[in-house]
Amino acid sequence: MSILPLFQWASHAPILAVMRNSKWGFAVVEMVHLLALASFGGTLLLIDLGVLGIGLRPRPVSSVARGLARLFRGSLILTVVSGALLVSAEAMKCYYHPAFRVKMLLFVLALTFNFTLHRKLVETQTDATPTAGSKVSAVVSLALWFSVGVAGRSIGFL
Amino acid sequence: MSALQICQWIHDTSLATSIRESDFVYPIIETIHVLAIALLVGTVAIVDLRLLGIVLKRERVSRVAGQVLPLTWAGFVAMFVSGGLLFVAQAAKSYANPAFRIKMVLLALVVLNPLVFHSTIYRSVGTWDDAPAAPRRGRLAAVLSICLWSGIIIAGRAIAYY
Numbered sequence: 001m002s003i004l005p006l007f008q009w010a011s012h013a014p015i016l017a018v019m020r021n022s023k024w025g026f027a028v029v030e031m032v033h034l035l036a037l038a039s040f041g042g043t044l045l046l047i048d049l050g051v052l053g054i055g056l057r058p059r060p061v062s063s064v065a066r067g068l069a070r071l072f073r074g075s076l077i078l079t080v081v082s083g084a085l086l087v088s089a090e091a092m093k094c095y096y097h098p099a100f101r102v103k104m105l106l107f108v109l110a111l112t113f114n115f116t117l118h119r120k121l122v123e124t125q126t127d128a129t130p131t132a133g134s135k136v137s138a139v140v141s142l143a144l145w146f147s148v149g150v151a152g153r154s155i156g157f158l
Numbered sequence: 159m160s161a162l163q164i165c166q167w168i169h170d171t172s173l174a175t176s177i178r179e180s181d182f183v184y185p186i187i188e189t190i191h192v193l194a195i196a197l198l199v200g201t202v203a204i205v206d207l208r209l210l211g212i213v214l215k216r217e218r219v220s221r222v223a224g225q226v227l228p229l230t231w232a233g234f235v236a237m238f239v240s241g242g243l244l245f246v247a248q249a250a251k252s253y254a255n256p257a258f259r260i261k262m263v264l265l266a267l268v269v270l271n272p273l274v275f276h277s278t279i280y281r282s283v284g285t286w287d288d289a290p291a292a293p294r295r296g297r298l299a300a301v302l303s304i305c306l307w308s309g310i311i312i313a314g315r316a317i318a319y320y
Contacts, residue, residue, distance in 0.1 A: 023319070027315070027316065027319055030315060031311065031312045031315045031316075034192075034195065034311050034315055035308055035311055035312075037192075037195070037196060038195045038196050038199040038200045038203065038307075038311060039199075039200055039203050040196070040200070041193070041195070041196020041197065041200045042196055042197070042199065042200015042201045042202075042203055042204055043200065043204065044196075045196065045197060045200060045201070045229065046200075046201065046204060046226065046229070049229065054228075054229070055201075055225055055226055055228065055229045056222065056225045056226060063216065063217075064214070064217070067213055067214035067215070067216065067217065068204070068213055068214065070213070071204070071207065071212075071213050146193070149189075149192070149193055149196075150189055150193075153185070153188065153189040153192055154185070154189070156185075157185040
């Protein structure tokens with residue numbers, strides 16, 4: 001199964017016409033994407049850097065992660081929804097864009113890693129000092145999300 | 159010398175010209191600037207949301223605020239330096255850009271907010287440190303901060319549209 005038809009649909013769908021035809025439609029969604037990204041990035045940094053002992057020092061890690069879980073999920077959802085709308089404005093261009101493809105690959109990797117191994121390690125951590133395993137996990141998580149950001153920014157430059 | 163002339167002079171310096179004309183330097187600085195948004199505004203937002211009683215309600219306000227601060231400063235330095243270089247590269251163009259002017263006004267206001275907050279409401283933090291949400295004036299400062307920073311991001315993004 002190919003996802004090409006999905007991109008073809010997006011580039012013709014009447015419901016998405018405002019994204020394609022209006023300059024401010026795109027601009028407004030882009031601003032929302034940035035705002036969501038700021039709150040997502042901030043939450044992610046606090047959780048992962050907390051595991052590494054920088055910033056919100058864990059006491060235990062799981063309480064910080066739980067306290068921020070809703071903000072993390074909420075801003076992630078807003079980032080994905082606004083991002084999908086941005087893609088719909090230039091669906092075919094994105095489909096063939098190398099940086100976009102790399103970004104999506106990294107995004108799926110980062111998301112999968114976060115909601116499987118990483119989350120399990122961070123949220124079950126009940127003692128005050130993080131284990132070596134969860135520290136490695138935090139570094140991998142930060143590296144993955146950082147590369148999603150860099151790949152995303154380069155869509156506009158390549 | 160008028161502000162416009164100063165901007166024009168900055169615009170014409172060799173540093174500005176080399177940033178503007180390089181294929182890689184400008185995009186790299188811009189990427190750093192966007193990532194710094196997450197570090198600065200993201201961490202500020204978490205302290206604001208704590209004041210409003212939306213996240214980390216069980217953690218002390220002073221603990222959240224104190225421990226997040228070094229990250230916020232790191233983000234501020236990264237954002238200020240990268241933003242400064244982006245401005246230098248396009249100084250004369252930025253000067254006339256309405257979105258840029260709005261952004262500068264909002265930036266000046268957003269700096270005042272923590273200054274006022276820390277010299278007034280935050281002094282009594284000991285009496286409401288464990289409370290789920292800050293007193294009314296603390297919540298007001300938090301809402302102002304979120305609005306101003308959102309405005310700065312929006313205006314910053316709008317610079318490219320003028």
